[in-house]
Amino acid sequence: MQNRVSKRTLFGFIGPAVFGLAIVGIAPLLYAVWTSLHFFNLTKLRQVEFIGLANYWEVLTDEVFWQAMGRTFFLLGTALPLQIGLGLGIALLLHQPGLTLVKTLCRLSLVLPMATTYAVVGLLGQVMFNQKFGVVNQLMGGADINWIGDPQNAFIMIVFWDVWQWTPFVALVLLAGLTMVPGEVEEAARLETKSWWVILRYVQLPFLLPGLTAVLILRTADTLKLFDMVFTLTRGGPGAATEFISLMIQRVGFRAFDQGLASAQAVILLIITIVLAQIYIRLFYKEV
Amino acid sequence: MATIQIKGLNKFYGATQALFDVSLDIEDGEFCVFVGPSGCGKSTLLRTLAGLEAADSGSITIDGSDVTHAEPADRKISMVFQSYALYPHMSVRDNMDFGMKVNRFDEATRKERIAEAARILQLEDYLDRKPGQLSGGQRQRVAIGRAIVKNPKVFLFDEPLSNLDAKLRVQMRVELEGLHRQLGATMIYVTHDQVEAMTMADKIVVLNGGRIEQVGSPMELYHAPVSRFVAEFIGSPAMNVFEGRVTSGLTLKPSAQLVGCRPEHFELLAKGDGHIDATVRVKERLGAETLLYLDTGRAQELVARVDGDNEIEVGAEVGLGIPPARLHQFDAEGHALR
Amino acid sequence: MATIQIKGLNKFYGATQALFDVSLDIEDGEFCVFVGPSGCGKSTLLRTLAGLEAADSGSITIDGSDVTHAEPADRKISMVFQSYALYPHMSVRDNMDFGMKVNRFDEATRKERIAEAARILQLEDYLDRKPGQLSGGQRQRVAIGRAIVKNPKVFLFDEPLSNLDAKLRVQMRVELEGLHRQLGATMIYVTHDQVEAMTMADKIVVLNGGRIEQVGSPMELYHAPVSRFVAEFIGSPAMNVFEGRVTSGLTLKPSAQLVGCRPEHFELLAKGDGHIDATVRVKERLGAETLLYLDTGRAQELVARVDGDNEIEVGAEVGLGIPPARLHQFDAEGHALR
Amino acid sequence: DGHGWSLAKAAEPYAGTTVDVVFLLRPGYEAIEAMLPAFEEETGIKVNIIKHPYENALGEQVRDFVAQGDLDIALIDLVWIGNFAENEWIVPVEEIQASYPDIIDPDLDMDDFFPLVLNAFGGWNDTIYGLPFDNYSGLMFYNRCMLEEAGFDGPPETWEELKDTYGPALTKDGKYAFALQSKRNETQSADSFARVLWPFGGSFLDDEFKSNLMSEESQAGLKFRQDLMQYMPDGIVAYDHAETVNAFAQGDVAMITEWSAFYSTVVSPETSAVADCVEIAPEPMGPAGRKPALGGFSLAVAEQADDDEKAAAWLFIQWATSKANAKEYLERGGVPARQSVYQDEGLAETYKFIPALVESWQDGVPEFRPRFAEWPEITEIVQEWGTKMMLGEVTTEEGAQEIGTRMEEVLESAGYYDGDKPLAQ
Amino acid sequence: MTSTRSLFWQIVLLALVIAVCVFPFYWMVTTSLKTQVVALEAPPVWIFEPTLANYREALFDDGVLRTLINSLIIAVCTTLLALVLGVPAAFALARFEFRGKKDLWFWFITNRMVSPIVLALPFFLIARNLDLLDKHITLILIYLTFNLPIVIWIVTDQFRGIPYDLDEAARLEGASQFTIMRKICLPLAMPGVAVSAIFSFIFSWNELMFGLILTRSEAKTAPAMAVSFMEGYNLPYGKIMATSTLIVIPVLIFALIASKQLVRGLTMGAVK
Numbered sequence A: 001m002q003n004r005v006s007k008r009t010l011f012g013f014i015g016p017a018v019f020g021l022a023i024v025g026i027a028p029l030l031y032a033v034w035t036s037l038h039f040f041n042l043t044k045l046r047q048v049e050f051i052g053l054a055n056y057w058e059v060l061t062d063e064v065f066w067q068a069m070g071r072t073f074f075l076l077g078t079a080l081p082l083q084i085g086l087g088l089g090i091a092l093l094l095h096q097p098g099l100t101l102v103k104t105l106c107r108l109s110l111v112l113p114m115a116t117t118y119a120v121v122g123l124l125g126q127v128m129f130n131q132k133f134g135v136v137n138q139l140m141g142g143a144d145i146n147w148i149g150d151p152q153n154a155f156i157m158i159v160f161w162d163v164w165q166w167t168p169f170v171a172l173v174l175l176a177g178l179t180m181v182p183g184e185v186e187e188a189a190r191l192e193t194k195s196w197w198v199i200l201r202y203v204q205l206p207f208l209l210p211g212l213t214a215v216l217i218l219r220t221a222d223t224l225k226l227f228d229m230v231f232t233l234t235r236g237g238p239g240a241a242t243e244f245i246s247l248m249i250q251r252v253g254f255r256a257f258d259q260g261l262a263s264a265q266a267v268i269l270l271i272i273t274i275v276l277a278q279i280y281i282r283l284f285y286k287e288v
Numbered sequence B, C: 001m002a003t004i005q006i007k008g009l010n011k012f013y014g015a016t017q018a019l020f021d022v023s024l025d026i027e028d029g030e031f032c033v034f035v036g037p038s039g040c041g042k043s044t045l046l047r048t049l050a051g052l053e054a055a056d057s058g059s060i061t062i063d064g065s066d067v068t069h070a071e072p073a074d075r076k077i078s079m080v081f082q083s084y085a086l087y088p089h090m091s092v093r094d095n096m097d098f099g100m101k102v103n104r105f106d107e108a109t110r111k112e113r114i115a116e117a118a119r120i121l122q123l124e125d126y127l128d129r130k131p132g133q134l135s136g137g138q139r140q141r142v143a144i145g146r147a148i149v150k151n152p153k154v155f156l157f158d159e160p161l162s163n164l165d166a167k168l169r170v171q172m173r174v175e176l177e178g179l180h181r182q183l184g185a186t187m188i189y190v191t192h193d194q195v196e197a198m199t200m201a202d203k204i205v206v207l208n209g210g211r212i213e214q215v216g217s218p219m220e221l222y223h224a225p226v227s228r229f230v231a232e233f234i235g236s237p238a239m240n241v242f243e244g245r246v247t248s249g250l251t252l253k254p255s256a257q258l259v260g261c262r263p264e265h266f267e268l269l270a271k272g273d274g275h276i277d278a279t280v281r282v283k284e285r286l287g288a289e290t291l292l293y294l295d296t297g298r299a300q301e302l303v304a305r306v307d308g309d310n311e312i313e314v315g316a317e318v319g320l321g322i323p324p325a326r327l328h329q330f331d332a333e334g335h336a337l338r
Numbered sequence D: 001d002g003h004g005w006s007l008a009k010a011a012e013p014y015a016g017t018t019v020d021v022v023f024l025l026r027p028g029y030e031a032i033e034a035m036l037p038a039f040e041e042e043t044g045i046k047v048n049i050i051k052h053p054y055e056n057a058l059g060e061q062v063r064d065f066v067a068q069g070d071l072d073i074a075l076i077d078l079v080w081i082g083n084f085a086e087n088e089w090i091v092p093v094e095e096i097q098a099s100y101p102d103i104i105d106p107d108l109d110m111d112d113f114f115p116l117v118l119n120a121f122g123g124w125n126d127t128i129y130g131l132p133f134d135n136y137s138g139l140m141f142y143n144r145c146m147l148e149e150a151g152f153d154g155p156p157e158t159w160e161e162l163k164d165t166y167g168p169a170l171t172k173d174g175k176y177a178f179a180l181q182s183k184r185n186e187t188q189s190a191d192s193f194a195r196v197l198w199p200f201g202g203s204f205l206d207d208e209f210k211s212n213l214m215s216e217e218s219q220a221g222l223k224f225r226q227d228l229m230q231y232m233p234d235g236i237v238a239y240d241h242a243e244t245v246n247a248f249a250q251g252d253v254a255m256i257t258e259w260s261a262f263y264s265t266v267v268s269p270e271t272s273a274v275a276d277c278v279e280i281a282p283e284p285m286g287p288a289g290r291k292p293a294l295g296g297f298s299l300a301v302a303e304q305a306d307d308d309e310k311a312a313a314w315l316f317i318q319w320a321t322s323k324a325n326a327k328e329y330l331e332r333g334g335v336p337a338r339q340s341v342y343q344d345e346g347l348a349e350t351y352k353f354i355p356a357l358v359e360s361w362q363d364g365v366p367e368f369r370p371r372f373a374e375w376p377e378i379t380e381i382v383q384e385w386g387t388k389m390m391l392g393e394v395t396t397e398e399g400a401q402e403i404g405t406r407m408e409e410v411l412e413s414a415g416y417y418d419g420d421k422p423l424a425q
Numbered sequence E: 001m002t003s004t005r006s007l008f009w010q011i012v013l014l015a016l017v018i019a020v021c022v023f024p025f026y027w028m029v030t031t032s033l034k035t036q037v038v039a040l041e042a043p044p045v046w047i048f049e050p051t052l053a054n055y056r057e058a059l060f061d062d063g064v065l066r067t068l069i070n071s072l073i074i075a076v077c078t079t080l081l082a083l084v085l086g087v088p089a090a091f092a093l094a095r096f097e098f099r100g101k102k103d104l105w106f107w108f109i110t111n112r113m114v115s116p117i118v119l120a121l122p123f124f125l126i127a128r129n130l131d132l133l134d135k136h137i138t139l140i141l142i143y144l145t146f147n148l149p150i151v152i153w154i155v156t157d158q159f160r161g162i163p164y165d166l167d168e169a170a171r172l173e174g175a176s177q178f179t180i181m182r183k184i185c186l187p188l189a190m191p192g193v194a195v196s197a198i199f200s201f202i203f204s205w206n207e208l209m210f211g212l213i214l215t216r217s218e219a220k221t222a223p224a225m226a227v228s229f230m231e232g233y234n235l236p237y238g239k240i241m242a243t244s245t246l247i248v249i250p251v252l253i254f255a256l257i258a259s260k261q262l263v264r265g266l267t268m269g270a271v272k
């Protein structure tokens, strides 16, 4: 296929999107880069001055920043495998033939977590995980677990909600990938082996890779951006147990009002995200 | 190598029945072809044999052991799919290797068998390519190679040549026949191309609407079809079947309603000399042979097949003779009368 | 209705050249078939004619006007794709209507033309169905209908029958021929099935590796191929071509290296009576005819085509006679010698 | 009235003006909101209230002032005043008085405000900007029934006593002696960290504005908090006001030190299971005295408002904090800062917190939390390391060291150490 | 070839998935029907006398209704805008040859990765200068930064899956590229368009940070409203859950209606 169109046609199609994104996306971003090179404290706007890379230096040498970063990647490293594992399980379950009604029901209920507002998840978490009147402790046989006030438990709780909310998305993406496997190819493999694992690993997985890459990119970006749910659930506490990178940036930028520093943090975060996305694409994405 | 017994097989898809009480014996080393129109249940029967579909009743025995409820992987069969079903992300070598690897064959055996299959199928130069980089014929051979290396008791083919062009189809047909001779394995082959059926089969099974219509050797089916359906299905162009009463001078059985004659069996005579008169409407020259489309003045057009050099002109009026040995007779329900 | 002149066409895909200096004249109302092996440039030539690919040099004239740089839509041609390319979300009616609608034909004309096309193609009952609800043959007809309603000067077909099964292919072939007669339009038809080429073409263009190998009527190509390539390409099974020196008793031209004889032209004689001796290795019975695969003791196997009733046995030793009129001779480069 | 001044008349030129103000979701604000129709009717001024939780209120206002937005009135927590004043986002009261002599209520009587409260909430660098509006003092709420059951006939006098005597006696059967809201937000720095600093003689800063957290006194206070935690519920570091008040109201905790504003919650049978047992006392004393927590808000006219809006804004502030309305405000759940209203003996019967409140407003520490512009940054640091300290992730020394270093960095870059800025807090 | 036993386990697992997905939602709804006293009862009660008071209060006293309408306007408009801008761009990425295509694609996707915290303040200041604060249009525009990439990502992929033959057939008939997109490819890419519309809607509807910072009252969004009840002083759990329920219901209805398309549209095939 070969489809070279005139510049005018091409521009007619992509122009509006590029233009639109440039305005709403690039302009503020450039502004943020500009602020990151300045001492820029909202409550001290008279003292704005160019300070070069000093903010970046401060971020890069700030232990707390890297702790938050490490915590964020720890969350990613805990939640994402769970989401992929459970999502894959659910996708495989839904991919089996038969039981149409239950499966339709299941697919519909998968939509529920995805549709739930992130901030609401946090609020709901406060209600359900409350040590005293929370239903979670009740369901665990009247356990007296302090979820929100204990650093470790609070982290587990965040993982739980992240997994609850995003596993359905992963499941649906993987299910879509599974349906891309030609039926006869799957059957050819079934003639060779009884093991579902072998079929998954050698036959279905290659078809799942594009979807998995998409999941990796989106989930990584979203985890690095994760804010609403944690903000409404623990606000980063107790201590710094759930202070992920975005909460930290928000704290620096909007509570301590040091926008220069916050912008530098955010720019570094963005660079990390983009590098990771590129790595994912290089590493995992193979065209079937 | 194995014999296969199918007994009273019924298969439903939801409410629709795809197979009706199918029973069939296939000998060890036989090349058995399933033919029939689209939707008649050929694939269903094959897939039920393979275990990809569960039989609703009846039994399947391969090599003496009942496999009706066995897993596909346990039936010691290989299957070649219409779409080839190659693993798109694996090289030719890995495609062939996969089945052996997952079944933990040792390295040496695997290498050896792949080399052997590649030699037989002339795939040596392509072992490291991906299926996407192969032509249709080559893919087909890879699919067959994948089947061979398993050393199965039974090969199943579901219209393996239907995606190939005519030339390649002929070539692959010959290759498959050679393979059958070479391996001596039992092979079951689904097609709706009766040239394939005729040339390859030891035994042809004609299916119609989920039921077995006739089982026999190619020549049995060609010369002695048990029904109008089989008569018209086998042979190309199809047998001319028409009402008996339009002929003159033929002795027909009392219950014969319809008579049939293959295009290649008409004798072209002068007008009035044969059993029916007709006018040549279209002449189709195929090189080695020529087809004549003949207008009898009735709704039904007849086809005659003559030599490539035949000089008869469009518009010529001829008489068609039917040699008695070539005459087929059918009753009102389409059953052949002998 | 239109004549087509192609002059010195070259076409590159990146660095690879797909067409080499192709020149060709097609008469008004002619049915012209492009044949050739896979990858020889048939589709490329057709698509360049249609304007879907731009020519790198050379010119295309349709009906006297130079269209080399015209938009596809301005060339007054219709094209039927191998995959049909029906719009899956539109009904049959809308599929046919689409082109007229975007070209702002008035309502009455559109209705009339669709009705007319549906009548010709017997699609009246299916006008409101979606392509997904049609059989292969019906889809094919819709694709043709979509081409017809535009009332084009030229029809282009790119392997339109290759997705159909053998039976349907024969049927559609006859329908297409009828259509050609009926419309009298210039048609260009790509295929690699030479049965199609032989039966349908007024003129066959044989392409090989991006070059035109021979242009001529079917019988010209069958009887007088200009090269070994054409000789082997036209006719099924292919012409037997083998070294001249293995024969005895034939008068060959001095530069003749290779001789050829079609399977249907061998005379079966007693051993030693013909020009070559051979042993029957395989006998393939196709019903109306039988193919004999003959071992001459050399690497090359010969094929002979005999009557369906021929009684010769596998293992029999025979002599093969080549009637002088049926003998083809080629020089070392494969050019035919006359 | 006698002066010939009336609200209606003063407001006449400004009728139809709308003033925008940020309010919190707290009883004091609900009280004014309920009283508002009277004001609007009388003046024709429309007050547009934008509600935010405390945690968002500062950011919201800062952004608005930075962007020269719509807010005509600033709602100022006492720790924000330095920030607002130094950025000149708010107008000094004197300036209003000079510019708009006609709208000044002759009954304004600035001296009637508790001086401590007026200066701390509304004043910066000897200038008064805002009038105290929603006013708190730290009080001790205790459950008389639980204490009596354990054999105490009154609340502890000192923090030591609370820990050593009341703690063990009241912590049992899933009940706890005490709860100190310590969530990682302003409660950590204001309600928890600062609360143990001052009574033990500690402070955030010394006279040179260097960290004083490593001093013996500061450390004593912080260590005391660690020791006290054994008598507090688990997860106290996740306790905001709501959890703390709730635990007290459900009878799970015997004593809390909370803002006066929660009085209505703990004595209302609708929200409290222990309404009948609630008693109020001043916060316990430490080695350095009582030094109770001090907090509250003032309202000030925003510099960015146009002339009419400024006048209208002042009229509203003046009305909301007026002597005349103080009683109604109190009865509707607010806590006024007018001395006159508390002279009414009858009220102290109904509102048991009044004596303790009045007492604490006599000698509080205005810089209980430093009120300079850097507080928003510093409070974040204190919140982070204060909670880590409580969780045992760092020792009190390590935490204090960390806070000190970071705090000094902030103050350094703010220019306090090279004499650019006066050492005002 | 599924035995009864494996069928049983399948049902058990599916039921478990359904239960885990649905339970929090169920709890949210039931809590929203509790009075504050019931909501705080420990251990929590499952059977109680439901009250609609929380809804009444949220909807009519606190103005949640208004914020829901705001959210609806914003989410619908930004979704439509993202589709209008994104679908043609996706078509160009899927169908046209031009230099820098991959880079352009990646740049589009990159926008999805930018943390809203970076953009919020600059956007706030810009919007302030243009007098766009607290206006629907501001959020509609800024939400493009995460909706447009999603639309382009999913729809490009869908367009790629449509046989190119169809384009050529239409071109031969004289259809312009725009007609080809609108009449031929778009109807066939509907699953992808629907999915990207769902996601755009969900992401916009759920967005909190921009909503908090760029709106105040006129254009205040529902999530910003829900969070604004979170005063540390006395959490009205019932009311918060009632608001939450009101927020979740519309997007849920929308998502359930379109859920059929979800799997077909989510192939995410071509990352390149």
Ligand SMILES: Nc1ncnc2c1ncn2[C@@H]1O[C@H](COP(=O)(O)OP(=O)(O)OP(=O)(O)O)[C@@H](O)[C@H]1O
Binding pocket: B013, B014, B016, B017, B018, B036, B037, B038, B039, B040, B041, B042, B043, B044, B045, B192
């Ligand atoms: N998965 C299925 N669900 C429902 N019906 C089916 C299914 N597979 C096949 N059928 C039906 O069963 C019958 C037999 O189908 P089958 O595929 O065996 O035919 P076939 O002879 O292989 O046809 P073809 O030559 O077209 O491949 C048909 O009527 C078909 O519609």
Ligand SMILES: Nc1ncnc2c1ncn2[C@@H]1O[C@H](COP(=O)(O)OP(=O)(O)OP(=O)(O)O)[C@@H](O)[C@H]1O
Binding pocket: A001, A002, C013, C014, C016, C018, C036, C037, C038, C039, C040, C041, C042, C043, C044, C045, C192
């Ligand atoms: N888009 C393309 N880009 C690069 N090379 C191409 C492209 N299309 C065709 N070719 C090459 O051009 C040559 C001619 O291809 P073309 O499709 O015309 O062959 P064909 O005769 O139609 O073959 P077939 O019978 O397989 O359809 C082939 O070598 C092919 O690989």
Ligand SMILES: [Mg+2]
Binding pocket: B042, B043, B044
């Ligand atoms: Mg089939």
Ligand SMILES: [Mg+2]
Binding pocket: C042, C043, C044
């Ligand atoms: Mg082609």
